[in-house]
Amino acid sequence: MTKKNLAFDPTQACVGALAGLIGAVLPAIALAAEGQHELELKVHGVYWADEGMAYPRGAGPNPKTLSYQQSALGGELNYKSPYWSGLIGFDASVYGVLRISNSGTPTSQLTELGNNGQLSDGYMTLGQAFVKLKWDQLALVKVGRQLHDSLLLKSTYNRAVPDTYSGVNAVLTPVEGLRIQGAVYDQWRARTTNDFEKFRTEAVGKNAIDYVAVLGASYVNGPYALTAEYLNSKPYLSKYGFVGAYTAKVRDTLLKLSGGAFWSRDAGSLFVCGAEREMDCTGHSRIGNDGFGAYLDADWKISNLTIGAAVAKFNGFWIEDNFAVDANRKGALTQDPGTNPFPTSSTVGPDFTNKGERVGSIRLAYDWKDYVAGLKTAFKYIHGTGARSSNLHNSAEGSESYREFDVRYELPIAKGLSVRYVYLNYDSRIDNRTAAATIKGLTRQDWEQHRVYVDYVYQF
Numbered sequence: 412m413t414k415k416n417l418a419f420d421p422t423q424a425c426v427g428a429l430a431g432l433i434g435a436v437l438p439a440i441a442l443a444a445e446g447q448h449e450l451e452l453k454v455h456g457v458y459w460a461d462e463g464m465a466y467p468r469g470a471g472p473n474p475k476t477l478s479y480q481q482s483a484l485g486g487e488l489n490y491k492s493p494y495w496s497g498l499i500g501f502d503a504s505v506y507g508v509l510r511i512s513n514s515g516t517p518t519s520q521l522t523e524l525g526n527n528g529q530l531s532d533g534y535m536t537l538g539q540a541f542v543k544l545k546w547d548q549l550a551l552v553k554v555g556r557q558l559h560d561s562l563l564l565k566s567t568y569n570r571a572v573p574d575t576y577s578g579v580n581a582v583l584t585p586v587e588g589l590r591i592q593g594a595v596y597d598q599w600r601a602r603t604t605n606d607f608e609k610f611r612t613e614a615v616g617k618n619a620i621d622y623v624a625v626l627g628a629s630y631v632n633g634p635y636a637l638t639a640e641y642l643n644s645k646p647y648l649s650k651y652g653f654v655g656a657y658t659a660k661v662r663d664t665l666l667k668l669s670g671g672a673f674w675s676r677d678a679g680s681l682f683v684c685g686a687e688r689e690m691d692c693t694g695h696s697r698i699g700n701d702g703f704g705a706y707l708d709a710d711w712k713i714s715n716l717t718i719g720a721a722v723a724k725f726n727g728f729w730i731e732d733n734f735a736v737d738a739n740r741k742g743a744l745t746q747d748p749g750t751n752p753f754p755t756s757s758t759v760g761p762d763f764t765n766k767g768e769r770v771g772s773i774r775l776a777y778d779w780k781d782y783v784a785g786l787k788t789a790f791k792y793i794h795g796t797g798a799r800s801s802n803l804h805n806s807a808e809g810s811e812s813y814r815e816f817d818v819r820y821e822l823p824i825a826k827g828l829s830v831r832y833v834y835l836n837y838d839s840r841i842d843n844r845t846a847a848a849t850i851k852g853l854t855r856q857d858w859e860q861h862r863v864y865v866d867y868v869y870q871f
Contacts, residue, residue, distance in 0.1 A: 479515030485571030536605035646679025785821030
């Protein structure tokens with residue numbers, strides 16, 4: 412008989428042990444439950460139409476305009492348990508995605524692109540499953556598959572279902588206003604797939620990341636707020652930064668002033684040329700990163716109107732993406748996710764965090780509740796100049812612009828039903844560009860995207 416190599420997964424072991432503990436003690440403490448059982452259904456319909464042109468690279472000196480249209484239906488069935496004996500509980504979420512249509516160039520946006528070059532029809536998976544332990548209002552620990560939300564690492568909701576992480580997440584609130592969070596994850600599930608996988612870089616070959624860990628704290632005292640966080644994607648990349656904010660009432664308006672600074676650093680043997688494909692470099696050897704960015708932001712709310720403006724400056728290339736899915740797949744890279752904390756960031760691919768780049772943005776938002784209940788609109792414009800190659804010395808210099816228009820409407824015909832339309836438009840220019848003088852952070856010459864979302868939420 413052939414013996415199989417069975418890898419020990421500490422996260423699954425913890426979940427199994429704690430779930431077994433719940434099963435053993437549940438009959439005795441069923442009458443001591445704190446809170447109620449909650450069951451929620453979310454349905455998320457998505458349609459994307461995308462068209463854009465990249466810069467010439469490698470064997471493609473004359474790139475063609477690439478376009479696609481995709482639609483899918485996502486569903487979540489979310490269960491939350493009470494805390495038995497005020498200490499322990501269990502939450503779980505089943506995710507399902509059904510591809511409705513696709514045309515044009517297959518890309519992993521709503522469902523997975525397989526090695527056969529075809530998009531999958533969909534999937535179903537246990538997206539969340541974690542044991543939760545709490546101690547009064549002091550501590551909360553989650554062990555298992557879960558969503559994450561912090562300054563440098565977030566689960567995102569702009570596909571059919573969100574991405575989730577597998578590991579341990581702990582939050583402490585030792586005093587009022589102070590929140591300390593630490594988490595360690597060894598696997599994650601991308602938004603387009605049902606499988607939990609190791610974190611990886613974008614390099615082909617040795618690219619497996621041991622774990623992703625975050626440690627941060629936030630403090631709120633009246634109008635003042637401060638948040639700081641450190642992220643380690645071992646042994647690949649580390650990032651850290653902080654944000655400070657002050658909010659004040661000015662007559663009948665609300666003014667929020669904030670600023671932040673963030674650093675990214677190469678942090679081990681996996682940081683090689685090709686590990687982050689927006690880095691300008693040659694070969695496959697070890698390279699460095701010393702990225703820094705700082706911003707100032709103002710947000711002014713005047714009745715139903717909100718006006719915002721921000722400026723940012725970057726020294727070195729600040730890396731947004733914390734990790735990627737397996738780059739050894741034949742198809743295009745599934746995801747290269749990161750969290751961009753700058754108010755000058757775009758929703759589409761370009762990060763506006765290039766070496767030497769100066770960025771400005773303006774925002775307008777209006778709540779039409781006095782005229783049409785449930786209707787909200789928003790507009791954002793970003794412009795960046797002075798972008799340079801990240802790790803090469805040349806005369807290439809780039810500029811880029813981005814426009815976003817967002818319309819949301821909560822339909823009055825049914826509680827929990829809403830629709831949303833988002834128009835995204837990006838363009839860039841590189842002066843003195845040659846085959847060797849590139850700025851890969853400017854990922855496309857032009858890019859236009861239409862997104863439509865239809866959402867329904869039902870609480871049982």
